[in-house]
Amino acid sequence: MPNMLIIDDNSEFKTMISCYFTDQGYKVELADNGREGLAKAKLFKPDIILLDVMMPDIGGIEVLKELQTYDETSKIPVIVITGTYFDNNMSELFKQESNCKFFLSKTNELADLEKKISDILKKR
């Protein structure tokens, strides 16, 4: 039963993803912001983290970097999902971090997202 952590300030999105993946048999943890996310990451050590870019207080990129610094969390694969407009520079920026596997748009289909996640988990 894989663990998943979703760090996003948008509750609607979190709820939907959570429902979806819980249905798939994932155990899903939620965090409203970066700090909470980091704390829960250390605590639960999920198999996969879904990270939003635009968040108040600490932004997505900082969370990503923070995750890398901690031993417990540095190896966890992160999929960065953004609801906002992104461009090449932004995605490059995120992708440079070793723990970021994918940089996706929120409007991608859930099935697609699910496939990517299962691919990552398989590789572990």
Added chain:
Amino acid sequence: MKLTTRFFLILMAIAVVPLLLSVFWNIRQYNSTVSSFYDLHKGISRLTAANVDEWVSGTNRNLAFLYEIEHPLQTKKVDEIAMIHQVTRINSEIVSLSLLSKEDKEIFFLQSEKVMADRPLAAYQTPLINQVRESGTVAPGEVLCLKTHAYFPLAYPLVDGRVVVFHFSLDKLFEKLNAQKTGQTGEVFLTDTKGKPLACQKLQRANFDAEALLKLFRAGGRTGTVQGLQVDGEPYAGSYSAVEKLNWVAISMQSENELYGKQRRSIIIFAVFAVIIFGITLVVVSLISNQIILPITNMSNGVKRFLKEQHLDEVIPAQGWPEVKNLVMVLNRMMLELQAYRAFQLNQIVEEKNKAQALIDTITDGVILVDDKGRLIYSNQTALSLLGIPKLSADVVLPRSIKNEVFFNEFTAILASKEKFLKSEVESPLPAVANAAPVMKSYRVIANQFLLATLRRPGRVVILRDITNEKELEKAKEDFFHMITHDMRAPLSTIQGYVEMLMRKVAPNPGTDRYFKSMLYSSRRLRGMIDDILNTTKLQRGTMTLVLAQISANELITRVSDQHEPVATPKSIKMVVETSPQDPQFYGDNTLLERVITNLVGNSLKFTPGGGTITFGTSQDAENVFFWVQDTGPGIPEEKREAIFEKYSQMEEHKSQGFGLGLAMCRMTVELHKGRIWVESEVGKGSKFTFTVSKKLAPEPVAPPPPKNA
């Protein structure tokens, strides 16, 4: 050569020169006449001299009997008187004969009655008688003239001391001689060697200058010419010839006036005539010069000056003969009219220019006219301040004089280009207000060629329009659009997500399956439209980057085809997928390419009537992968086949459906994949949209993946 000189020379050649020639000819003729006359008179004088000689010889023969008297034959007694009578009878010229003794006493005398003298003629010859007595030879005496008869005395001294004095009549001789005179004024006469004419010659003119004659005799020889001899105030010319037997000179002469008077007069007349004609020529030339040539020169100069100075200072003075004067006046009028016309035209031009100027100055865009050498023909104030040129002046040359760097580059390009019409957009900082940072403004530069009227060289009109606001508006619009649609994404993905979950949760049921499929399709479609808008903005800004992944062509077209089943089936449209046996593999942006094919299918589904067919296909060649979507729809007319790919273009009939963005976005996406997109169509039968994707696209090399153990 001046006209006057020419004219003068011509007239001279026509009138004066022939006259001069005839004068010279006349002079020549005169000279020849003169020598002819000399020859004539020479002949006459010689003949005269010869005649006299002959006469003298004749008289000498008459003296033959005297020999008998002097030397009588012994046998014969000479009857002297009878002999004398006989001789005188025979020779009628002996008009007087006197025999004188030694003592000069008259022994015998015989004299003709014709001689009207009261004594024997011998009485006159005393000096002669003495002379012959002394000399002992016969000698002639001077001609004796008595009552208009001329007598030639001859004294013959006999050996016995007696002297015979003859007197011969010269009248006949003189008459003979006289008869030979030439012309009216001719004289043929005899003179002694001192030039004195012998007496009793019936000369018309008596006043001979003996001295002058003497001079002539001395100058010549036995024969010579007489020239310029003044007789009664008239000059005579002729010839003299010395008589052999006597000391006489025969002269034949004639008044020079009679001889060549006419010719001389003729020469003089011709000469005078020539002078007169010369004078007349001068007068005529002067007249023509003043009346015709001078006005012509004035006219010529006047017009030249007018043309050079472009205006009339003073009219050409009207002078000369009426015709010429008229011409001058007419010319003056013409120049005045021309001047007036020019002034009018100038006014027109100035007025037009002012109008144009007012117009251009009011326009808020910068307007510049340059010629092909970069010289500024015209520029309004806006343009000047934009380009950084302080003011219009003759030494302004583009692009050198442009202070603004951006425009400098732009103008350099424009002036160098051979294209007629150029359009570009530049950004330039607005001239900074003091202490404020310069604001970047956008300008559209439009350049068009035109022909300079006077020079037939191409010039350019350049318009500079501040489109900053326009651009900002467009950007604001797009940003607004973008912002709105972006916010739509979130709820949309929520809907879609839940639909997907429902589809999983709810048991398959034909009733509900259809609904779910429809919902999913619609939400996907909506998301697609939003994506298209957002993508188009990115594509246009050039900020779109492809997320390249390996794609299977067959898989792609199959996927898209499947996605559209829910719509095709209700319309009874058949979807046919023609996969390629090779299944081309290539790198491309999956999402974007899916959008392209979706758009094409979407259009086909929109327009193809029920019962039609939509075919998907793919193929490849060495460099590209081909994709096509073919339908049996109404087709696209030829003139629209290019235009439909423009942004916001839509066929009139379809205005109600969609934004018209789709094909524009497809083209931009395809071009980003280094491909092309086009349509082949036949109105009434269908359309086939084809696009290519270059096989040369490859993803950037990524950083080495992290170690996979975790």
